[in-house]
Amino acid sequence: MPKFLTSINAISWYFLFPVIFIHFFVVAFPSILSLLLCLTDWNGFGRINYVGLENFQELFRDRVFKKAVKHNIIWTVMFLTIPVIVALVIAYLLTGIKRGQLFYRLVYFFPYILASIVNCLIWRYIFHPRHGLGGWFENQGIDFLAKSPFAMKETALYAVAWVDMWHFWGFLVIIYLTGMYQVDDSLYEAADIEGATKFQKFRYITLPMIRPIFVLSLIIIIIWSVPTFDYVYILTMGGPAYSSEVVANHLYSQAFQRMNVGYASTIGVMMFFYVGIIVGFFAILRRMGWEV
Amino acid sequence: MVDEGYWSGNLETYYSLDWDDFNNEFATRGSAMLMIGTWGFNVTATNFGESSDDWDWNPLPILNSQAGSAPNYQLATGGTMSINAASKNADGAAKVIDWILSDKARALKVTGSLGYGAWLLPLKYTDADFDPNIDPRQKRFLTEFAEASDSGNYGYTTWTFYPNDPGVHIWKDMEVVWAGDITPLEFMEESQRLWDKAREDDALVPVGKR
Structure with missing residues (x-):
């Protein structure tokens, strides 16, 4: 057998081959197909007609698409702030707990390991106007939560985001905590000698030291916010009246x-380009010497 | 009627409830009526159970005065008995269909096996055709439905022959009208645009001759 077939490099490729093979058919091929289909009017089973850039023109006229893009932006901003701040604070506080820390970590992380359908059903039941809190308050003669926030067009998007954030923030706690444990204790000891407060230690030692993990979490949030789908689909299906519709x-x-x-496919291609721009932006930052 | 709160008290609660809730509300005086197809007969009968309340059915009234006052039945065709064009034994398949449909009693037996809620064929039944244990409301449906359809007083639900795009638009975008984001006229204009496009794309599903 030729030597290059048994070299370490070749063996690495043998192990990679099954993954590459599956990836090609499940991800790469449909993606390439989408790039071609976005120029057609294919309905999924009939004849394929080339329509040029007609779909893109239609997309920029599409009222629902514009609304969905706006909702994705709101979604991203919410995820970049609320769970990040809460997770940072909780992770920092957890570093000071010596006994029972594992319990808190498990509790916070637990929603993350639950399937999205389970999380959604729990919250939908809680806010159910008949069987949930609304019904309970009604029985007490109190008019509170009489209408589910998932069913009101003013609150639907935020209510769905709340459920997804509830599931997600525990994941951030764990990765921030991991970063915080890697910070050299001597920095905190020096700060203690200098009389730094807990907040000052967080602001001037913890935050700068976990910056790579912190920035990575922001990149993850921005990229994951683009194809967000399951929570919206299960809880509201984008309604009512497209008030929680997102691009996916x-x-x-x-x-x-x-x-x-x-x-x-045209919508998919736009999502692809948007993610490409984000990844490109962070790649440029990295080249400029940012620790991202 | 939905945005006015005739179902579930208000629009938001209507969005929150599912079919189990709707059925339950109907059986427990939570709502005055339940708009559902014949497949709801059995669930309704079960939900009312031993209750002293009773229920009955009526076809949807025709709101267009030009269409007359005769009741009109909407056929919610969700499947067909068809023969594949590539079938190796098309004649044999046709014989099976003939065998099922040529005998009224046999057809009724199939309907009965589905609780008289589905597979309802508009055949001219008489009282003598039915099992004495059949619910009289279901029996009345089968006889009156056959008479109405024989007179041409029937139409179709949107999911039977609507092309995909106008079909989704009519139920999904109705929420936008209820929300007050678009006017009914804008809704109808969009519907027209989607129908025109479907016609242009040759996407209309042929409707059987009356």
Whole structure:
């Protein structure tokens, strides 16, 4: 057997091959197909007609798409602030707990390991106007939570985001905590000698030292916010009246309900470019010497 | 009617409830009526159970005065008995369909096996055709439905022959009208645009001749 077939490099490729093979058919091939289908009016099973950039023109006129993009931006901003701040504070406080810390870590992380359908059903039940808190308050003669926040167009998006954040923030706690444990204790000891307060130690030692992990978490949030789908689909299906519609949900509806597969591919391509821009932006920052 | 709170008290609660809730509300005086197809007969009968309340059914009234006052039945066709064009034994398949449909009693037996809630064929039944244990409300449906459809007083639900895009639009975008984000006229204009596009794309599903 030729030597290059048994070299370490070749063996690495043998192990990688199954993953690459599956990835090609499950991810790469459909993605490439989407790039082509976005220029067609394919409905998923009929004839494929080339329509040029018609789908893109339609997309910029699409009222629901514009609304969905706006919701994705709101979603991203919410996830970049609320769970990040809460997770940072809780992780920092946890570093000071010596006994029972594992218990808190488990409790905070628990929603993250639950399936999205379970999380959603729990919260939908809690806010159910008949069987949940609303019904209970009604029985006590109190008019509170009589309407589910998932069913009001003013609150639907925020209510869904709340459930997803409840599930997600425990994950951030764990990765921030991991970063904080890697900070050299001598820095804190020096700060103690200098009389630094807990906040000053957090601001001037912890935060700068965990910056790579912190920035990574922000990148993850920004990228994961783009295809966010499951919580919206399960809890509201983008409604009522598209008040919680996000881009991935709109794509699903176009592809599998309205059977506008060509148009849905156009939405997918736009999402792809948006993620590409974000990744490119952070790649540039890294080249400029940022620790990201 | 939905945005006015005739169902579930208000629009938001209507969005929050599922079919179990709707059925339960109907059976417990929470709502005055339940808009559902014949597949709801059995669930309704079960939910009322031993209650002293009773229930009955009526076809949806026709709101267009030009269409007359005769009741109109909406056929919610969710499946067909068809023969595949590539079938190796098309004649044999046709014989099976003929065998099932040529005998009224046999067809009724199939309907009965589905609780008289589905597979309802508009055949001219008489009282003598039915099992004495059949719910009289279901029996009345089968006989009156056959008469109405024989007179051409029937239509179809949106999911039977609507093309995908106008079909989704009519139920999904109705929420936008209820929310007050668009006017009914804008809703109808969008519906027209989607129908025109479906026609242009040759996406209309052929409707059977009356």
